[in-house]
Amino acid sequence: MKTFSIGGIHPAENKLSAHQTIQVASLPKQAIVMLGQSLGAPSTPIVAKGDKVKVGTLLATPTGFVSANVHSPVSGTVAKIDNVVDASGYKKAAIFIDVEGDEWEESIDRSSDLVKEITLSKEEILARVKDCGIVGLGGATFPSHIKLAPPPGSKAEVLIINAVECEPYLTSDHQLMLEKGEQILVGVSILMKAIDVNRAVIGIENNKPDAIKHMQKLATEYSGIEICPLKVQYPQGGEKQLIDATIGRQVPSGALPIAVGAVVQNVGTAYAIYEAVQKNKPLFERIITVTGKSVARPSNFLARIGTPFSELIAQAGGLPEDTGKIIGGGPMMGKALVSIDVPMTKGSSGLLIMPTLESQRAKMNNCIRCAKCVSACPMGLEPFLLSKLAGNAIWDSAEKNHIMDCIECGSCSYTCPSGRPLLDYIRLGKGKVGGIIRARNAK
């Protein structure tokens, strides 16, 4: 079975919420819509306090090139535009909407009928994706309309759909494939038309045999779409790892996937694009896994953006008494939340509640030069060296050792028998070296 060629680890899968049907989460009393929900600059609000909005009403428009539209996830009145503590503890601007009923914009097709025929042209698709504020739903939240318009001079040859869901615990993509397989395949066909390719590969890890079987059966009716079962290996969902695993091409250091003719999109994004293009539905809700060993009912919710995490936790059976950490995202790449009152954003793929004992870090000891981190690194880097260089502020050497290639997957820290916080230091180094490179390029 295929997988990527360098490094990788296999943490315990713990897919507790697998095969839980997607439940529609109840509407919040007040939705808190963050203005900075995608990579790049926060969007600029176009509504004001007191304005009436419907579900799908445009709330904010892009600021600059890398930025996306933000739509209202609820109907009601704009209560205020104010700063709110986000998942990282910093205060960021958000639009607060008091929810009244659930009235949708008329332009949205709310029927559940499958629309197979793609009537829009390539340009119209891109415009629609931009208008609907679609961003990469795998977690990086890069605005999709930019990713689908490759830089001049490069040509996409193959579309790769990321359905590996390599993060432990998370099951939202798995369940989405089981329930909305047809829609996803139409979404993939739309993406193929948008980037003008006739081949698409959907990579699925073989811990989801039912999804592989289901998608393989459906895909026979769609031309050019193949399903590629992959060996379970973290971080297979990384763009470069997935390209290596599915089509066997290696993206060079510092280059984008388009350099080897590939465009990678998440399976959730493909579904959002189906809804945007065929149903004219902006991105204002998504599937989110709420899970954890001590959670009463690990679930997959279809929840509106702006719903406070606390309300989702309540619907999954409430916050367990022994909670050490609450992580936004999966356990490998997710970040611990400072508060559960923070709202869900377009990038929220999961919510993991960990008991105290499990959430604690191992005690840090000296490096024993076992080189496990080197074997685990999927980018072929030397994490022990990079962390030392970053810790001692030797930035030029860190750059020469390709610190900027790090994808922050955390395999090194996970595998270290001495419990060293390798990624903490490498992430610090990436920030510093990135700043130095930007300053140099600006000159």
Add this chain to the structure above:
Amino acid sequence: MDYTAIFVLGIIGALAAVILFVAAQKFKVVEDPRIDEVEATLPGANCGGCGYPGCRGFASACVSASSLDGMLCPVGGNATMAKIAGVLGMEAVVAEPKVAVVRCNGSCLNRPKVNTFDGAKSCAIAASLYGGETGCAFGCLGFGDCVNVCNFGAIFINPETGLPEVDEEKCTSCGACVKACPKLIIELRKKGPKGRRVFVSCVNKDKGAVARKACSVACIGCGKCAKECQFEAIKIENNVAYIDYEKCRLCRKCVEACPTGAIHEIGFPARKPKTEEPKESSVEKKITLTKE
């Protein structure tokens, strides 16, 4: 006895000596001898506080500079600068001595923790990840990046408050801690006459109520101090007051006006107790600070 070996080695030696002599003449680097003289007067801490790479870098910069205006070895201070001026035959420019000031009073008592950071113990790492262990995303993180960079042992974390404190005797105002602090809390301020100075010990830019909720001694940007100040030394920007040490005349009216006790006075003799003292506790705290 065969003298060939001695003879051959002698010739090789002589040849090498000639080559070395010629090379030394040809590649000779003429360096101003005054650089060595100036360097000898410098403390040799190589801290970089002057803005040049090490003491020798500063010495050569002094020699090539047209005047000593703006050149200061913060470690040696004015005495060293006077010596340098003597060596170079230039006029010494007296600079006001400065000292590092930590502008956060968010001790565990004043600013309760709301979460725990269990990553690598470094302010830079914590700051790049999130806002910190308390409700205030602007204040001191307390992991001691400033302590680690200080070459003079002049800054230390007080275990009781969890905040860094500056030893004024040892601080040379080299500015290493200022650069190391990711929250930009530490500032170099004028030492002031008799070491007296007044400053706002807070950099929280949140609105008043939010800042106060996170920390009981936060500056809430109410502006009472600015109204009280007769010298226009206080500015409120982004919900936080800042006292311009060039304009401040140390009248201490702002200290009394501050409702949260965010403005600190240091180096003053203890105040005479008043008959009606509304904020006795905060005054007491300030007095203990002055004793440090």
